[in-house]
């Protein structure tokens with residue numbers, strides 16, 4: 293069984309990016325600049341945003357974290373984003389989700405200039421993915437495909453099953469696997485007899501947001517299992533994934549741990565996207 297070391301694969305990616313970024317001051321007169329906006333004090337968001345800033349430091353990307361009070365109005369947040377759109381010193385903008393309920397996430401996402409949309413969430417970038425026109429790829433799905441590449445698993449011709457149909461992970465990763473010529477089944481909480489579907493998977497990607505929902509009986513011997521979950525184990529209170537690691541790892545050919553699997557890859561891909569946004573401005 294291969295334990296897929298996302299932390300190491302992400303570190304290698306970031307090291308390669310750092311080398312590239314080191315040449316930018318001479319070539320372009322400055323380094324890329326990412327602005328991350330966090331609204332409120334959601335504990336998971338606090339951790340994610342801190343990790344994004346640390347990754348920027350490791351790669352040599354200038355980064356600014358703007359923390360806004362949870363009570364900020366939607367209009368004030370949109371104004372803040374418009375200001376960042378117009379700011380020539382800013383290459384990438386990320387607004388950490390989820391947002392407080394009184395703020396419409398769709399409004400926020402569509403307000404970020406598509407050229408600075410390092411998340412790949414803007415409707416034009418989403419359309420670009422589905423229409424195969426130039427776009428920014430969403431970070432978690434891109435990171436999952438890089439993990440598969442890193443362990444030498446080619447999706448071409450394989451049966452992939454994706455559990456979860458969110459805009460952030462399930463839908464885009466299914467499309468990216470399709471584009472790599474996998475045969476893809478999408479399933480979700482209303483899927484009838486999910487084990488009969490997931491057992492068909494040669495590549496199983498789980499992004500359902502339910503602690504340990506994938507048990508060993510749901511996985512075929514030799515499957516490659518990618519766990520996107522970031523859940524709290526109801527028994528221990530510790531961080532765990534959507535996959536019951538202890539039992540599933542006995543059957544899988546390869547599996548991602550939580551933490552240390554997909555998470556670091558998301559952030560590495562965010563660094564890549566930031567560099568891409570920066571370079572596009574000089575093209």
Ligand code: GUN
Nearest residue numbers: 386387388389390411431
């Ligand atoms: N919240 C959870 N994942 C993400 C992500 O990839 N980007 C943003 N902006 N918020 C998130």
